Amino acid sequence: MYGLGILKGLGVTIKHFAATYIEDFKQGMKHYTDEERFAIRQGVEARGLFTVQYPEEKLAVPERFRYMPFLVVNDADHPDAPGQPWCTSCGICSKVCPPQCIWIVRCTDPETGRPKPEPREFYIDIDICMNCGFCAEFCPFDAIKMDHDYEISSYDRSSAHIYDLEKLSKPLSYWQTIAPTRAEEERLAREAKEAAKAGKVQG
Amino acid sequence: MFQETENTMSTPSSDVTANDVTDVLFRKFPNAIQPDEREGYSGIIVSPDHLVEVAQSIRDDLRHDLLTSLSYVDYIDEGYFEVVYHAYDTRKGGPAFNFKARVPRDEAVLPSLTGVWLSANLQEREAWDLMGIRFTGHPNLKRLLTWEGFEGHPLRKDWREPFYEEEKKPFKSRWPEGHAERAENRLPYGMNVQYPPEFTPDGWVPEGDAAIYEALGAPTTDSGISLHHIKTDQLIVNMGPQHPSTHGVFRMAVTLDGETITRLEPVVGYLHRNHEKIGERNTYLGNMPFTDRLDYICSMSNNLAYALTVEKMIGQEVPERAELLRILVLELTRIINHFWLIGFLLNDLGAFFTPALYMIMERELILDLFEALSGSRMMCNYMRFGGVAYDLPSYVGGPAVKPGDKARYLDTMQFIKDLVYDRLPKATDQIDTFLTQNEVLVSRCKGVGILPTDLAIACGMTGPVLRASGVAYDIRRSDPYSIYNELDFDVAVRYNGDTYDRYLIRLDEIRQSLRILEQIIPRLEATEGQEYWAGKRGHTIRVPKGEHYGHADNPKGELGFYIVSDGTANPYRYHIRAPSLINITALEAMCQGLKVADSVVILGSLDIVLGELDR
Numbered sequence: 001m002y003g004l005g006i007l008k009g010l011g012v013t014i015k016h017f018a019a020t021y022i023e024d025f026k027q028g029m030k031h032y033t034d035e036e037r038f039a040i041r042q043g044v045e046a047r048g049l050f051t052v053q054y055p056e057e058k059l060a061v062p063e064r065f066r067y068m069p070f071l072v073v074n075d076a077d078h079p080d081a082p083g084q085p086w087c088t089s090c091g092i093c094s095k096v097c098p099p100q101c102i103w104i105v106r107c108t109d110p111e112t113g114r115p116k117p118e119p120r121e122f123y124i125d126i127d128i129c130m131n132c133g134f135c136a137e138f139c140p141f142d143a144i145k146m147d148h149d150y151e152i153s154s155y156d157r158s159s160a161h162i163y164d165l166e167k168l169s170k171p172l173s174y175w176q177t178i179a180p181t182r183a184e185e186e187r188l189a190r191e192a193k194e195a196a197k198a199g200k201v202q203g
Numbered sequence: 204m205f206q207e208t209e210n211t212m213s214t215p216s217s218d219v220t221a222n223d224v225t226d227v228l229f230r231k232f233p234n235a236i237q238p239d240e241r242e243g244y245s246g247i248i249v250s251p252d253h254l255v256e257v258a259q260s261i262r263d264d265l266r267h268d269l270l271t272s273l274s275y276v277d278y279i280d281e282g283y284f285e286v287v288y289h290a291y292d293t294r295k296g297g298p299a300f301n302f303k304a305r306v307p308r309d310e311a312v313l314p315s316l317t318g319v320w321l322s323a324n325l326q327e328r329e330a331w332d333l334m335g336i337r338f339t340g341h342p343n344l345k346r347l348l349t350w351e352g353f354e355g356h357p358l359r360k361d362w363r364e365p366f367y368e369e370e371k372k373p374f375k376s377r378w379p380e381g382h383a384e385r386a387e388n389r390l391p392y393g394m395n396v397q398y399p400p401e402f403t404p405d406g407w408v409p410e411g412d413a414a415i416y417e418a419l420g421a422p423t424t425d426s427g428i429s430l431h432h433i434k435t436d437q438l439i440v441n442m443g444p445q446h447p448s449t450h451g452v453f454r455m456a457v458t459l460d461g462e463t464i465t466r467l468e469p470v471v472g473y474l475h476r477n478h479e480k481i482g483e484r485n486t487y488l489g490n491m492p493f494t495d496r497l498d499y500i501c502s503m504s505n506n507l508a509y510a511l512t513v514e515k516m517i518g519q520e521v522p523e524r525a526e527l528l529r530i531l532v533l534e535l536t537r538i539i540n541h542f543w544l545i546g547f548l549l550n551d552l553g554a555f556f557t558p559a560l561y562m563i564m565e566r567e568l569i570l571d572l573f574e575a576l577s578g579s580r581m582m583c584n585y586m587r588f589g590g591v592a593y594d595l596p597s598y599v600g601g602p603a604v605k606p607g608d609k610a611r612y613l614d615t616m617q618f619i620k621d622l623v624y625d626r627l628p629k630a631t632d633q634i635d636t637f638l639t640q641n642e643v644l645v646s647r648c649k650g651v652g653i654l655p656t657d658l659a660i661a662c663g664m665t666g667p668v669l670r671a672s673g674v675a676y677d678i679r680r681s682d683p684y685s686i687y688n689e690l691d692f693d694v695a696v697r698y699n700g701d702t703y704d705r706y707l708i709r710l711d712e713i714r715q716s717l718r719i720l721e722q723i724i725p726r727l728e729a730t731e732g733q734e735y736w737a738g739k740r741g742h743t744i745r746v747p748k749g750e751h752y753g754h755a756d757n758p759k760g761e762l763g764f765y766i767v768s769d770g771t772a773n774p775y776r777y778h779i780r781a782p783s784l785i786n787i788t789a790l791e792a793m794c795q796g797l798k799v800a801d802s803v804v805i806l807g808s809l810d811i812v813l814g815e816l817d818r
Contacts, residue, residue, distance in 0.1 A: 005640030012637040013557060039600065039611040043568075044621035050564050052609075060601040060608040064578035064593060091378035096742040098489035100374050103381030115379070123383035132492035132584045137592070138742045146578065148604065162383050178604050181597065 020048030063179040066133040066146030068126055069093075069102075073169045085169060086143035088117035093135035093144050101128035102135060122165045127157065142186050148178045227264055232257055239303060243749015243768075246287075246301035251313050254304050258319045261290055267300045268660050269293050269676070270316070272752060272780040273326035274765040275334045277308070279360040284311050284336055287765060289752050289780075293660055293674050296681025299752055306336060315341040322663025325788055333358040333479070348472035348817060357477050364480060371773045372484050415456050415470055437465060440799070444473050448551050448803040451813030455790075455802065462798045467791040471784070474817035482777035487513055487744050488588070490777065495582040497762075497779065498815040500543055503536040503573070504757040505815075506586035511684050512753025512764040513588050516746045523726075524733040525590035526686045531619070531723050532573065532585060533685075534716040538627060539566045540758035541667075541709040544810045545634060548706060551807040552647055558638065565630045568622060575599040575615065589738030595727075616728065623720045631713050639707070648703035652793040652805035655700060662789040665782055666760030668809055671708040672700035678756035692719050705808040712758075743772050750776075759810050760786055783816040 023031055031037050042052065042059065052059055061067075074084045094102040105121035108114065136146045147170075154160040176183040225247055228236055235253035239246050249257045261267050267290035274287040284306050289299040306313055315338035316323040327338045328347040335356035338344055346353060355362050366386060368374045416439055443454035452473035458466040478497070482490050494509045495502035507529055514521065521529075543566060546559030570580040575596045577585040585592050599618045600611025638644055654664070659672035669676055677694040679687040695711035697704035746768040754763035760782025767776035786809050794802040 002642060005642050005645070009637045009641050012561075012633055016561065035609065038609045039613060042571075042609075042611060043613055044618060044626050046564075046568075050567070055607060057609055058605065058607045060603045060610045062575040062578070062596065062599070062601040064576070064596065065574065065601065066578040089379065092742070094377040094381060095373040096486075096488070097373075097377075098485055098492055100372055100377055102377060103383040104378045105381055106379035121382070123381065125383060125385065128386065130492055130496075131579065131582065133578055134488070134492070134742065148601075158385070158387070162385065164383075178602070180602060 016048070018048075023048045061148050061150070063182050065148050066131050066136070067150045068129055068131065068147045068152065068163075069124060069135050069144050069168070070147045070170045070174075071122060071165070071168045072143050072145055072172055072175055075171045075173050083169070083171075085118060085122075085165070086141050087119050087122065088141055088143070089115075089119040089122075090117075090140070092138055092140065096134045096138050098132055098134065099128045099130050101125040101130075119165065122168060124163045124168060125161065126152070126163055127161045142190065145175050145179075228257065228260060231260055231264070236302075241749075243747060245750075246303060248303045248305065251304050251306060255314050255316065255319060257302065258288070258316050261300060261302065262319055265290075265292075265300065266294065267292050269665075270320035270322050270663055271299070271665065271754070271761055271785075272763045272765060272778075273316075273323055273330065274752070274776070274778040274780070275330045275336060275358070276767055276776045276778075277334060277358065277360045279308070283307050284334060286313060286330065286336065287750070287752075288316070289763070289765075291676075291681070293669075293676045293681075296676070298682055299754075301752065311336040313338055315339060315344075317341055320663065321658075321661045322785055322788055325784055329784075332356070333477075335359060346472075348475040350472070357480055364477070370484070371771075372486060372489060415468060442799075442802070444470075449806065450547065450811060451816075453806075453811065453813055453816070455806070457794075457799065457802065459799065462800075464794045464797055464799060464802055467794050467802065469787050469790055471787075471813075472817055474813045476818070478818040479777050479779060482779075483774055485774075486742075486772050487746060487774060488742055490774070491586065492582065492584040495584055496814055497781070497818065498757065498759060498783065498812045499581055500812060501536045501540050501758050502581055502583045503532040503585060504755060505762060506583065507533060507685070508753060508755035508757065508762045509764050510586040510588055511755060512751055512766055513744075513746065515753055516749065516751045516766065516768060517588065517744060519589045519738050521590055521685075522734045522737045523686075524594070524730045524735045525737070527723055527727050527730060528591050528595070528735060529586065529685055530687075530690070530719065531727065532576070532583070534719050534723075535569050535572070537716045537758045538713050539569050540810075541713050542566050542630075542634075544807075545638070545706065545709055548804065548807040549638065549644070551803045552644060554643075558634075561630075561633070561637070565627060568626065571599055572615070572618060572622070575601075587736055587740070588744060589740070590734075590736030592736070594735045616724075619727075620724060623717060623724060627713075628717055631710065631717070635710060639710070644706075645703065647801075647804060648706060648808075649701060650699075651702045651797065651801050652808065653699070653701045654789055654793055658789060658792060659700065662792075663785045664760070664789060665786070666756065666758065666810075667695075667708045667712060668705060668760065668786055670695060671697045671705040673698040678754060678761060682754070684755060690719050690722055702804055702808045745770065745772055746774070754780070757782060759783055759812065759815070762815075779815075779818060781815045781818060783811040783813070784818075787811060787816070 027037060072086045074082055076082050089104050089106040091104055094104050101124055103123040104119055107116040107118045107120040109116050133146050135144050232253055235250045235257060236247045239248050269291045270288060271291055272289040276285045278285060285303050287301060287303045289301045291299055304313055313336060315327055317327065318340065325347060327341055328344060330336045331338065331344055332346040332348055333356055366389065437458055437460050440457050440459055441454060442457060443449040444452040454470040456468045456470055457464055478493065481493060491506060491509060494505040497505045542562035546562035549558040550556060573583055574580045576593060577583040595615050597615060599613040599615055603610040654672045656673045659669050660674060673696060675694045675696045680694055692715045695708050695715055697708045748768055748770040750767045752763055752765045754761050761780065762782055763780030765778040766774050769775040790806065793805050
C-alpha cells in the first residue's frame with residue numbers, strides 16, 4: 001500500500017514524542033531534579049527528551065577534559081612556599097605546543113646571572129591555543145594542566161586574551177577537585193619517583 | 204548484499220608486486236622509465252614526454268585502475284618539482300603502485316593525466332594552484348583553493364606566509380625570552396579592517412566569477428531537452444557558499460534550463476587555510492591535533508591515518524591493546540559519521556531536523572565516551588606514534604565542580620557494552636523502520652544521481668560512494684592496516700550507484716561496524732591493564748629520510764598522507780589526499796539533466812566536509 005512507509009515512520013516519531021511523557025509519568029518531578037535520574041537521562045538508557053537545560057543544568061566534564069592550560073601552584077596553606085609555581089621554565093611546553101601559543105621568560109638569578117628554575121613571565125595566547133593538551137601531557141613536573149572551565153567569554157578580545165602568570169596560576173587543590181583520580185595517580189607516581197631517587201642515593 | 208572477500212587475498216609483500224608490475228613497464232617503455240633509487244623511496248620515475256602512455260599502460264596493462272593520489276613536492280635544492288601518482292588495483296587490492304614525473308622549477312609543465320583518469324582533474328588544479336605546475340591538456344586549469352588574484356604558489360619552499368616567523372617550529376622567540384605578542388598586531392595591514400593603499404572595497408569587482416561562468420560555457424538553448432516549443436533562456440545560479448544545503452562554505456555554480464541542470468561547477472576554497480604548509484612547519488607530533496581539524500566529524504580516523512603513515516616510516520610497532528582501542532574508536536567514528544550523514548541527507552530532503560536529531564542523540568552518547576577517553580568530544584587528538592594517548596577511563600562522565608554541574612559516574616566497559624550490544628543496533632533498526640521504506644525518500648532517491656561503476660573508478664571515488672557503485676574496494680580488506688585482517692566483517696557493496704544505494708550502504712556499514720565492535724569488546728576485556736603506547740613516547744621524533752604514502756579507509760573515503768622526510772624533526776612535505784575533495788569530481792556528471800533540488804540530495808549523499816575539502 002502506498003503510504004505505508006510514511007505511516008511506519010510516523011510511528012517512530014510518535015514513540016519518540018510519547019517517551020518523554022511516559023518517563024514523566026513514571027518518575028514525576030524526580031526525573032528532572034534527582035542527580036541519579038540525570039545520569040540515566042543522559043546515559044545509554046535515555047528515553048524521550050534528551051536536552052540538558054543549560055545553564056541551569058550542566059554536564060559535568062570528565063577528568064581528562066581539556067580546555068586551556070593553567071599552571072599548578074602550591075596551595076595557600078603550603079608550609080614553605082605558598083603560591084609557588086611548580087613550573088621550572090624548562091620550556092618543553094612551549095616547544096611542543098603545535099600552534100606555538102606559549103611564551104615563557106626564564107628567571108635568572110640577579111647575583112650569579114645563571115638561570116633559575118622558575119618562570120619570570122608566562123603567557124598563553126588563548127586565541128591561538130587549540131586545546132590539544134600536549135603541554136600538560138609532556139610536562140615532566142606536572143606543572144601545567146588542562147583546565148575544565150569552558151565559560152571564558154570576555155568583552156574585549158584584543159586585551160583580555162593573553163593570559164599571564166597571575167591569571168594562569170591555580171592552586172593544586174583546584175586540580176585535585178576537577179580531576180581527583182588523575183591528581184592522586186600523579187601524586188603516587190611522584191612519590192614513587194622520589195623514593196626511587198632516595199633509594200639510589202642511599203644504595 | 205555483501206560480497207565475501209577472503210582474508211587471504213590481502214598483503215602480498217610490497218616488493219614482489221612492485222617488481223612484477225615494473226617488469227612489464229620496463230619491457231614496454233625501456234627508455235622512458237627508470238626506478239627511483241633514492242634511499243627510502245620507491246616506485247618509478249617516468250620521463251614527462253611519455254607520461255600519458257605510461258599512465259595508460261599502468262591503467263590498462265597493470266590494471267591499476269584507481270588513481271587515488273596526486274602529490275607534488277618541491278625539491279628546491281635539486282631544482283625540480285616532482286609529481287607523485289599513486290594508483291591502486293580495485294579488483295585484486297594490494298599496495299599502491301607509485302610513479303613520478305619531474306619538471307624543472309623554472310619551466311614546470313607536465314602533460315595532464317585527465318584523459319587517463321578523471322580523478323586527476325581537481326588534483327592537477329590543486330597542484331597548479333599551490334605549486335605552480337602547469338598541466339597541458341587540462342580542460343579547466345585554474346586556481347582551485349586560493350582566489351584568482353592570489354600572488355604566488357604557496358607550497359613552493361621559497362614562498363612565505365604573512366605570519367612567517369621561521370622555517371620550522373619550535374620558534375626561538377617563545378623561550379627562554381618569550382615576550383608575548385598578539386599575532387593580530389603583526390598583520391601586514393595593521394588591524395583587520397584596513398586595506399592596502401590603493402584598494403577601494405566599494406569599487407572592487409571579484410574577477411574570479413567571470414572565469415567561473417566562462418568555464419560553465421555561455422548559456423545555450425541547445426540542452427537536448429524538449430521544452431514543447433516554449434522559449435526559455437538558460438541562466439546561471441550560484442548555490443552557496445552560504446547555503447544550508449551545501450554543508451558548509453561550498454558553492455555550486457549551476458547553469459539551469461528551467462529547473463534542469465545543464466552544467467555544474469563546484470567552487471571551493473572558502474575554508475582554505477593551507478593546512479599542508481602549516482604541516483611542513485610543524486613537528487611530526489605537532490601535526491596530530493591539526494589532523495583533527497580536517498574532517499572534524501571523524502577526528503579519530505584522521506588521527507589514525509596520520510599515525511599509520513609516520514609509524515611506517517619510523518618502523519614503530521603498536522601493542523595489541525592500542526590496536527583494539529584504535530579499532531573501538533574508529534568504528535564508533537564510522538557509526539557517528541554515517542548517522543550524521545543520514546540525518547543531514549534527510550534534512551536536504553526536507554525532513555527538517557527530526558531524523559537528524561534522532562541520529563545526533565545516539566552520536567551524543569558516543570561523544571560522551573570519546574570525551575571521557577580522550578578529553579575532547581570532537582578534536583580528540585587521541586592517537587600517538589606507537590599507540591594511543593590514554594587507556595579507557597574507569598568511568599564516563601565527571602565530578603561536579605561548578606554550580607549547576609551534574610555529575611555522572613557510568614562504568615566505562617558497561618557503557619560501551621550497552622551501546623554496542625543494545626542501544627546502537629536498536630537505533631540502526633529504528634532508522635531502517637523510520638526511513639528506508641518511506642515513499643518520499645524512495646521517490647526522491649531511487650534512480651537519482653546514478654554513478655556508474657566505470658565512472659566511479661575513473662573519478663577516483665573511494666569509500667561508501669565507490670562501494671555503492673558496485674566496487675568491493677575497502678582498504679581495510681585490500682591493503683589492511685591495524686588488526687583488520689584478524690577481524691571478521693564483510694565489505695558492504697550495493698550495485699545501483701544511485702542516491703538510495705548510497706543511503707542503504709551507510710546502514711550496511713553501520714551494521715558491519717557493530718559486528719567488528721562485538722569482536723573487539725571481549726578482547727578489550729582480556730587485555731585490560733596491558734601496554735597501550737609503545738616506543739619512546741617522546742615529543743620530538745626524527746623520521747629517517749624517505750617518502751611514504753599511508754592511507755586508511757575513512758568513513759568518507761580514502762584519506763591518504765604523503766610524507767617526505769629529510770631526516771629532521773619536521774616533515775619536508777606533508778600532503779593530504781582528501782576524500783571529500785576527490786569525491787566531488789563526479790558531481791557534475793551525476794547532476795546533469797536533473798532538477799536543482801536533486802543536486803542538493805546528491806551532494807548530501809556524497810558526504811563532504813569542508814574542513815577536509817578545502818584544507
